[in-house]
Amino acid sequence: MSANTKDLRNVVLLGHSDSGKTTLIETMLYEGGAIKRRGSVQGQNTVSDNTDLEHEKGKTIFSHQMFVNWRNNKLNIIDTPGFDDFVGEVISSLKVADTAIIVLNAANGVEVGTELVWEYVEEYETPAIFVINQMDHPKADFEKTLEQAKERFGSKVVPVQYPYNSGTNFNAIIDALRMVMYEFPPNGGKPEKKAIPESEMAKANKMHNALVEIAAENEEGLMEKYFAEGNLSEDDLAKGITIALAKQQFFPVFVTSGLKDMGSGRLMGFIDDIAPSPEERPARKLENGGEISYDPNDKTTIFIYKTTSEPQVGMVSYFKVLSGKLKPGDELINANNGETERISQIFIAEGKERIPVTELVAGDLGVTVKLKYGHSNDTLNTKGLDRKVRPMKFPESRIRKAISTDSISDMEKLVTALHKIEKEDPTLKVEQSAELRQTILHGQGQLHLDLVKQRLLKEFNVNMNFDNPRISYRETITGKADADYRHKKQSGGSGQFGEIHMRVENFYEGMEDPTGVNIRQEDIEDLPWGGKLAFYWCIVGGAIDNRYIGAIKKGIMQQMKEGPLTGSHCQNIRVTVYDGKMHSVDSNDISFQLAASGAFKEAFHDAKPQLLEPIYSVEILCPDEDTGDVMGDLQTRRAIISGMDSEGHYQKILAEVPLGELHDYGSTLRSITGGRAKFSMKFSEYQLVPGNVQQELVKNHSQLEEA
Template structure:
């Protein structure tokens, strides 16, 4: 494949609501650019973009796909992203490296919940946005309504650049307000027949043209002056104004299409090549040490890896954008994260699973390579002379939906773990960890659909799994002071075991005060790995217990802290005073004191007003006004405490503190309460005491589980 210069490259992310027609549009764009000779369809399971078995089976995109086409001698890189918000990680990655976000809007459905989610991603990524109202061939499509909704949601900068003359069945004609011409397309696509705007459309076209010119002129002061001088702009000035306005997000052009019938595609490609910014006209990207790369081919080489996939027969494929210089086969680059050298082997331009070998990629281009040693999504690859720092990674959302996973057949455990790790590598929003505390393998994801894809992959590799709600990581602590003595004594055969410990425990709080009736001879403060503290005081006088046995006593107590006396959860925030005990001249040893310490601690713990603490999450929920009531009622049912609410754009934002134990399947519930319009984020806040009825239930459940084990 030919090598393209920076200014001849356009990078587009296809984003938007599920099933709006992104993949079908990508297919149409590839067809018009002669990358393929016939257009595949979702229903025929033969599109270039949705090629993976899971996508064919489900008829929707599950991963982003890198594609490219050529139009007006420009190379257009296209990243087709999945619409379901469970796969938001791919959308974020795509927006991070593309220059323009091309939004597909289903002309029948208007602004869907997923459109709003994707929009917010473009706000954080500061992406230029072009809308295409798609599916205009559908009898239910309503262009004017859709534009009204777009303006309603996204503001008056939403600017009509085209409108359909005959939406609905047989749709083939568009009025283009930059060209001020009528475009009539043939079924299947191709170049339109261009004619003058018919009389009956002239007034409407003039009005909309004027609005477009005004918005385009706002792209730059020099354009504004020209507009005041001449009362209009030339086509080239409008294009310049649109490009500048796209970059500064002061214009969001609206185009028309029927991806399925190829209507509008060539003009959309034309618009992309003439009015969307090339990579070198976008703001420069900074490295973490402040160097700027503005997609300049004469800069030192700098690559950012935004995606990793694992393909059959190829292994790991790294997807990158070139931010500086160029990359060629055999080039040595440094990964600043590892400090290691990576030699670039073959370079490929992709169209789905079809690979085209490329000799080099210059600044601004997006490409792939294979066989890198240790490179992950988010890494940079830099010229050795300039390799102190790489580019900032993109931020991924916190997990929203966590499940415990277990292989149905324990012989598959290892295989399952390997697959899960592989999945994390290709989708970093999917996190896998073995919780030693809960003794469960946890998969943290964005939603139920996300987890279903995990199940699907494992199943297709012959691994059946059991998915369950994960246990809650409770904590145990005490509320008052208690003393306990314990004597461990065992006489069996030869040497016996003997150890006796007298201790006092007290709740640990910041600035706590030691009791006055016990002399303290030594204090060790232990920061517990699971949060909180254990303060261990040696208060032994008169050699009642040898100093050499104190570590064993501490060990015994730690064991119990590790598996708390109430529910087996971690205990925290306790001050211990070892103030007396007894030894036996022959039988005392470490094991005896460990057991004595452990048991004395258990007894004291139970008498010290023990309580169970649960993790509380900060939750932020965003819903349309009409669902507020239902969402609040549901939160109360989850023991949530509302911390605040307020309007933000068209949504209401509710902030609440909710016990993590109640938020397990919230992603699914919220979606069903709000007909898919609600979204939320969630983060651990702090531990809080559980209400007494919950404590009762937990104690009982633990006791029963213990009995079953016995």
């Protein structure tokens, strides 16, 4: 079941949810003889969607690796989720695929999930084939879907086929590459080849000529032959479009009905004949310089693109052999952490089934278990090699929730379980926020976090509660104020005494030095949480000894860590200490630390204190007809619209939105648009909080402190 590198075809199926990827794969496996009967999503018996969570939801949630032998080649197939909540599964699958199969729903056209995956197809420079699926749907519209694909993805999208009839009567496909019509029996399967009807010849010839031109344009010798003879032979045509597909100069379009088993065989034949093998793909650039080619005669390097945890098994690692050959018992060095791993067993995956093999060659996909140190994004090499594959980059989280448990004793168990899931899912992040005093879970959407919650309950028997996280506000001042503060404490023996005269004011780059004082020492430092503290020591005549500078700064920093308004971090403040008093016996570090803290707090309150809130840049892509509702919702969130533009048949909205107004935004957007929109968000800056909002926040903090 292993194969030579030249006989491998690694394809990943991508597309919006409900485009029919899983059903199409089931048909491909059936057509290739990998399975004896086709399962269905509704019947919960497909090779791909094989987890309890997927059966419960009726959707693909995880990527799944399968294979089928077709003619003389081995097709490795990866199924991926359609919801952008699980974009991590898409990115990792694309990393190891050599061809992307982008599945479109013939009734719905190009949907937002397809827009999302296309960005990653372009980023990885992956050859792509479009499949307009569900041609048997009553509302199937090939021409409309094709036109949308061309609008969004460009003129390189070129049809190879079109349906002779679509909708509930769909049973025939006209193939302009082979200039033949495939007519299928009522239950699908192997078609009968027929002549193209006379009424369709003009359209088929036009499509065929477009394919000939693409082939000729991508091979100099073929161009000369085309000009000389006016056409190309079938072999020449195949040669030219093979080059065009590999160079991403041609994105062919096929039509299928995965449900009725119509068109999948021709698609597989095209993948077999035209799609590139790993050895035909460009050499892969390495993170630490140089490059690597899929050479089975080279030393061994593998890349782990996905890890999962299974009960009774432990860690399961999915990988691609990038060079050489891998055999059970091989010892490889992890380039990411220097640890040695012994690969005790290797398998090829057929959904949840794992079939042991004795060897995998460069370009093949495989599975191993119980690696001690290997995780997603790790490169493993034969000893002596220094290769490190460029890591996969995953998008910023779009949702954050504070998490808790029903009992304190369960919290440690919960965090331990979450860290296990975090190792499997690079788009999930667990944050222990000392600033917010909460444990924050970051993810791609509410569905993403809900499924994590379900996994925790089923696999780890721990329940997780969600709450809106606190916001990382910042405190600053817009004015200037002085304060005199004396700390004095006497309780028998030596006491505590420290007096400080301090000025605080807003700090900004390039401001003039303080006036009316003698500057003895100046220190401007970057704060760990952003912004700056400018500290000026202006004591003359020994009113306060220099040895107390450290204690005074410590007292100021204590107040800045938990600001006077809401307990949030303070930033961009200049503090000038210009006078004070000390006692020869009672003054000490703690006295001046407390005096500095009290003086800072008093002056801060008198210097026009102001809250700052985190502002995020939000980019939304939505259908034109939903733009008004999306804009209306943004206005309720104190958003400032910074731009609008058309992108294909979608509207792109750019807005600056306070983080405090983005709770549950993903769920709201999905509800407004029927799941046809996507958004991304990224921290932009801190801005002043409106007065009425600040009053409410300060009030709530005071009540919380009293409680």
